[in-house]
Amino acid sequence: MSEKPIILYAAPTGNGAKVPIFLEELKAAYGTPDYDLKIIDLKSKEQKQPWFIEVSPNGTIPALTDRSRGNFNVFETGAILLYLAHNYDKEGKFSFNEQTEEKEHNEMLQWMFFVHSFVVPMNSQVMFWTYFAEQENPVARERYVSEVKRLYGVLDTRLKDRDYLVGPGRGKYTLLDVSTWCTVNVYGRAQIAANLDEWPALKAWHTTIAARTPVQAALKAVKW
Numbered sequence: 001m002s003e004k005p006i007i008l009y010a011a012p013t014g015n016g017a018k019v020p021i022f023l024e025e026l027k028a029a030y031g032t033p034d035y036d037l038k039i040i041d042l043k044s045k046e047q048k049q050p051w052f053i054e055v056s057p058n059g060t061i062p063a064l065t066d067r068s069r070g071n072f073n074v075f076e077t078g079a080i081l082l083y084l085a086h087n088y089d090k091e092g093k094f095s096f097n098e099q100t101e102e103k104e105h106n107e108m109l110q111w112m113f114f115v116h117s118f119v120v121p122m123n124s125q126v127m128f129w130t131y132f133a134e135q136e137n138p139v140a141r142e143r144y145v146s147e148v149k150r151l152y153g154v155l156d157t158r159l160k161d162r163d164y165l166v167g168p169g170r171g172k173y174t175l176l177d178v179s180t181w182c183t184v185n186v187y188g189r190a191q192i193a194a195n196l197d198e199w200p201a202l203k204a205w206h207t208t209i210a211a212r213t214p215v216q217a218a219l220k221a222v223k224w
């Protein structure tokens with residue numbers, strides 16, 4: 001039996017679920033690429049071991065090695081999703097063609113930079129002040145919770161007249177929705193909100209994506 005083309009390093013976290021979901025979506029749509037999933041044990045700091053730093057220089061998951069392309073290593077979620085789209089989403093089922101759909105592609109990047117540079121780091125700070133800080137700091141925690149809620153508002157406004165974040169008409173389900181969905185999906189775990197009722201369009205979008213079979217399959221695979 002031949003080796004699977006990709007080794008994916010992940011964990012059951014908001015960022016850790018993104019690439020498994022995208023790979024499951026690609027597999028459901030195209031039948032490829034198949035992948036070996038290696039769960040990295042964040043508690044024992046496996047992500048900081050030298051062998052893993054070779055793959056992911058900042059010692060963070062997710063990361064992947066593409067055996068089928070000369071053992072090419074990719075780290076950083078956004079770069080991984082774009083890499084997979086470029087090489088494996090040949091019909092643009094979850095992405096846009098950079099040449100022929102330049103504006104849609106750029107819009108997708110705009111929202112992706114927004115999510116990855118605002119929402120994700122704020123989420124991480126909420127998780128830190130909720131679970132990992134040695135001393136409680138309600139002021140710090142509240143500052144990050146209120147910022148995440150404000151950012152949910154930005155996403156909610158964007159989704160008011162559309163089903164997905166980018167694309168013509170009501171939008172198209174893309175890798176951006178995959179990444180953003182995982183980021184929003186930690187709202188309960190991070191104790192940001194009990195539910196998404198305050199953001200109805202965001203809630204409807206979240207519910208639709210949660211029901212997708214590849215999303216469920218990936219969450220099960222990473223033991224979410």
Ligand SMILES: N[C@@H](CCC(=O)N[C@@H](CS)C(=O)NCC(=O)O)C(=O)O
Nearest residue numbers: 013014015016060061062076077078
């Ligand atoms: N900017 C990175 C963030 C990745 C990240 O923060 N991963 C967390 C898990 S959600 C991690 O590996 N934490 C372990 C550590 O920082 O040591 C990305 O988008 O991939």
